Amino acid sequence: MRTLDRKLLRDLRQIWVQCLAIALVLGCGIMVLILSTGTQRSLEATRAAYYEQNRFADVFATLTRAPRSLLAEIARLDGVARVEGRVVFTAMVDLEGKPEPASAIVVSIPPSGEPVLNVPVVRHGRMPRPDHLEEVAVSEAFAEANGLRPGDHFRAVLNGQMRPLRVTGVVISPEYIYTVGSGAIEPDDENFGILWLSERAAASAKDLSGAFNDLTLTLARGAEERAVIAGVDRILAPYGGTGAYGRDRQPSNIFIEGELKQLGTMATVLPPIFLAVSAVLVNMVLGRLVALDRAQIGLFKAIGYKTWAVSTHYTKMTVGIGLVGILLGWGFGWLLGHGLTEIYTRYFRFPSLLYRPGAAPMAISGLLGMATTVLGGLSAVRAATRLAPAVAMSPPAPPVYNRGWLDRLGGLLRFRQTTMMILRSLVRWPWRAAVTLFGVSGSVAVLVASFFTFDAIDLILEELFERANRQDATVTLARPVNSRAELDALALPGVMVAEGLYAVPVRLVSGTESRLVSLQGRAQDARLSRLLDNDGEALEIPATGLVLAAGLAEGLGVRPGDRIRVDLLSAPRGTWEIPVSAVIRQSLGQDAYMNGEAFFRLIGQAPQVNMLHLAIDRNALSELQAEVQETPTIARFTLWSDIRRQFEDTLDESLVTMTVIFASLGMLITIGVVYNAARIQLAERAYELASLRVLGFRRSEVAYVLVAEQMLLTLIAIPVGWLVGYGFCMLMAEGFSTEVVTIPVVVTRRTYAVAALLVISTALASVLVVRRRLDRIDIVHSLKQKE
Secondary structure, three states: OOHHHHHHHHHHHHOHHHHHHHHHHHHHHHHHHHHHHHHHHHHHHHHHHHHHHOOOOOEEEEEEEEEOOHHHHHHOOOOEEEEEEEOEEEEEEEOOOOOOOEEEEEEEEOOOOOOOOOOOEEEEEOOOOOOOOOEEEEEHHHHHHHOOOOOOEEEEEEOOEEEEEEEEEEEEOHHHOOOOOOOOOOOOOOOEEEEEEEHHHHHHHHOOOOEEEEEEEEEOOOOOHHHHHHHHHHHHHHHOOOOOEEHHHOHHHHHHHHHHHHHHHHHHHOHHHHHHHHHHHHHHHHHHHHHHOHHHHHHHHHOOOOHHHHHHHHHHHHHHHHHHHHHHHHHHHHHHHHHHHHHHHHHHOOOOOOOOOOHHHHHHHHHHHHHHHHHHOHHHHHHHHHOOHHHHHOOOOOOOOOOOHHHHHHHHHOOOHHHHHHHHHHHHOHHHHHHHHHHHHHHHHHHHHHHHHHHHHHHHHHHHHHHHEOOOEEEEEEEEEEOOHHHHHOOOOOEEEEEEEEEEEEEEEEOOEEEEEEEEEEOOOOOOEOEEOOOOOEEOOOOOOEEEEHHHHHHHOOOOOOEEEEEEOOOOOEEEEEEEEEEEOOOEOOOEEEEHHHHHHHHOOOOEEEEEEEEEOHHHHHHHHHHHHOOOOEEEEEEHHHHHHHHHHHHHHHHHHHHHHHHHHHHHHHHHHHHHHHHHHHHHOHHHHHHHHHOOOOHHHHHHHHHHHHHHHHHHHHHHHHHHHHHHHHHHHHHHOOOOEOOOOOOOHHHHHHHHHHHHHHHHHHHHHHHHHHHOOOHHHHHHHHO
């Protein structure tokens, strides 16, 4: 083994803990990059394979009723590869032993027994036979939540008629990977599911024999989606078509796209913090080692070692640290990514797991990690090779100190000598102090960004369930009815207040931008379900004009005062130019709203309702649920307490785990920075600290010099970290927001306080570990070492 290599091993043995700390910080950055990009790529690959194998449609459309002969005309459109017409409607489900009614979407199966598109995957049992009207297949999530297995029986209200059904199979479908019912914000597997019936049974229940009310199709290679959608809309318009849309508007696919976007944001925002801190730590440790090796470097060069050999010697150390960090990051990133992908697979109901992180993220993360450590140590390596042998072998010139403003200020304030030592150290070596400040502030920023999600969710919950939606239950009607239904609802058991609204599909068009959304006509004096302004206060719906959610307005590029085209996609159908009266912040959903009276006056119809918000007496809930199950005009009954419980359960399962992981990573930055800084300070000031002991200072007073300096830097870094953390919160809110969910940027004092306390406690623990080494210092050896 070469001499320089033996020296390298000896150096690593002496500072292996510091090197490991740096490697762990670097590994965290690599791990987050592999975790997020690997999971993102794997989900994309899993979804793509699922969509292709089970022929997931490209275009979707709903309508009122059309003869099946119309399918041939649609199939002849340029760009259409396959087309399928179905019968789809909502039904109430009566499960034995379950007091509250559940709801489901009923999807017809063609006479051949297998759909042309959106082919379900049978997990247990089989699909219903075409000639058996009582057979049904149920979605896996709904079956598991309610303990349904092949052979079980239940009843369902199909278009007002109670029908007994028998389960023949448990299935999943690419169309319903993420199942959210109308008006819901999270999957409620216990109260909402998907049912597959034979076409004969579904058409008979809906009175659609020889007709269809739902259309799906796939595009030919190279086809233009917009042109096909325009053609489909033209053909379906006379039959009550509500506007065709592509995969980008398909509800299940929207949620998956949102998750993929969030993983991409995670890979963009967090890893640079860890990589930057790693580079600074490498520079700190290697710079100190080079300073100690000054005489040896001069000796090596004097006896014939070339400059490149000495440079390579120190570069090998940075490469070693980089390799350890990269391997740790790859290993833990792969394991956590595989586990996270499995969670997503169960959550989204994919048929199989394809974990394919890919070679590209591994290679890119490896190159980034190695570049981080090598570049971080570059200035230290240059310092090692720049000195001539004679200069390097001579001791450095002692620094010249003068009594400055700090000394005069300390004398005026009567600071102790140990305190003055701390202050002089910060002023005379500002770069070393700045390194610690940078690292600790980065740790604070990561912690603030980790905990801010709780603040955002708390605000969403408060606005959604306490300010905006104060109703106890929401009833979705099977068809629009006269507004007198509000009075009829008051006759139901336990109903104290009933407010109706009318939701219709519309296309909003502004310039080249358009969106298919739901337009809700609301009463101006509504008190149960309210809109909130940007300050979170109740907004009275303007007498005229539209109220748009901020995300929707941004996507259309409109502001209050602009006029927008509204295409009504249900009877009586029509097009109007309507001004935008207000834009509101809405955390969940991207809907449009309008004064109910103004809306019905605009379309020239008598007021109607198709949804009812209810305030109910909880003591009469069981009687109300029993009545609802027997009411054929009710398609869905939703308890808002169930929605909130499901929402919170989902957050507890995913958000808490991810927050704990990233909070731990943030604390690890503090450990790496403070521990290394304290170790370097102890090594460089051993002579001074030993001198204090000889002069009679107690161990606690000497330790104060070491501990207090690091804690003072930590305290100074905390406000900087708060500011940087808020910037990260803004980036995360923008990156995590989707077309369905808008994350508000809100950071409470609690989050700032928790981040500060965690950093302070972690920094104190790290410096106290080094402080124990101070008690073991050999005073005589330290005093001689200076000489």
